[in-house]
Amino acid sequence: MSLLRRVRRLAPPKPLGGRIRWLFVIFGVFNLVTVLPRVLSRADEPVASRFAAAVAAAALAGWWLWRYRRGTFPAWMIPFEGLALLAIGLGMRSWVATLGLLFVFVSFRGLYGTWRHVLVFTVVVFAAAVTGVAVTEPSSVVEFLQQAPGVPPLALFTAAVAESTRRQERAAARERVFARLGSTLATTSDRETILRHCAEAATELLDGVPGAWAATVSDDLVVTAAGPVPVELLAGPVAAAAEGDGGVRLPLRSDKQHFGDLLAGCASGRVPAEVGPSLETLAAQTSLGLVNAEHAADLHYQAFHDNLTGLANRSLLREHLLHALTRARRGSPLAVLLIDLDGFKQVNDTFGHAAGDQLLAAVAQRLRDGVRGADTAARLGGDEFAVVLDGMDAAEDAAVVAGRLLAAVQARVRVAGTELTPHASVGVACWHGQAGIDELLHDADTAMYAAKSAGKGRVAQVDAAGVVRLFAPPQVAAVVVSSG
16 A cells, blocks of 8 residues: 555646646656666676666666655755766766767756756766767767757756746745635634734745744734744844845735734745735735724724614624523523613703713613623614623622612713703513523513613512512512502
């Protein structure tokens, strides 16, 4: 099975550049393998020469296959590959065959490494081939040289093909990075998630650069990071990336807001110039995603919050009630308070609607300050508010909380230059097996109207039997006023 997997790894890859390299490695190894019977069959040659040529050809074939799978050829092996060609040339004693192998060498190895490496390799193997011919067939050196001028152009041609395909592959990889980022930006409005994907995408754009890393920063502190980010960046405030150090710092901003910055670097300290435009595009795309995320968050907030008071609106209240009701069915106490301001119309008529809005905002702030983080305060419309008490210690606590909130609401408040004392009525309904949200709200509404009927500043609660109990301030003393 292991051998089968290894054979499968030699199958032609899908990318164009990979297929070109695959074809050339097959061509090169085939030519090296055909050297073996040729040199081994020459009984007139010294055994040592034939053995050295065979070993060199076999070792070189294995070396090419191994490095093909790794995708790189180290520069320090160039002299050894030249020696291998020299050994093969000495064993074959044929300048034509040596010239053919020289073309094979430069055509395959020209696909790997930088232009400088290709040039050095071409010079080394050309010198090795000439040396082999000069030692075995001195009279053929001139003829060999007359036929060899095509070697350097071939090396340059294959190097150009390799560079072109590498650029296409990198361009395709960048397109995939931007496509994935675009999908992420279209499906999330979470700022930290967007910044994390931005940093990860930056490291993908730097793929192949040793020690590539990226980070997003806000207020000169790292928010998200990918890759081996320098420790000094994570430890404290981030200094501006110095242009001389080769690092990249790109702003993430819109016309009106600065969200932070994208930092990118690598082990060598210098980010390749060719990656710069892609990182700039990434920063621009991320900035647009952050702007859209803020717009989405604003729209979501407006859809589920009251514009005047900032409290939850009816839709968000029902959503929270739905989740709280699920927990209540598992034994977690739940209560709903409906709070209606008494005489609010007179405030509007006497002092104007602006004063009425100020009063509503003050009442909303008092409710917000008076509930726990797990509770929900909402404005249902007009002068009607609601509070969801989720996960109380006991259902009996609802009336106590209602009395405390009522006292807070009825504290004096300055509106339009005048001190007013608001009055309110509170209806309380605890969950006692009601079928759903509407039934629970109906019970709270029933209690609230009972409180209003009894006078200002009252709390009324519907119990499990449907009995409405009235609590007279300031003490919470229960009086039965009606039954359901």
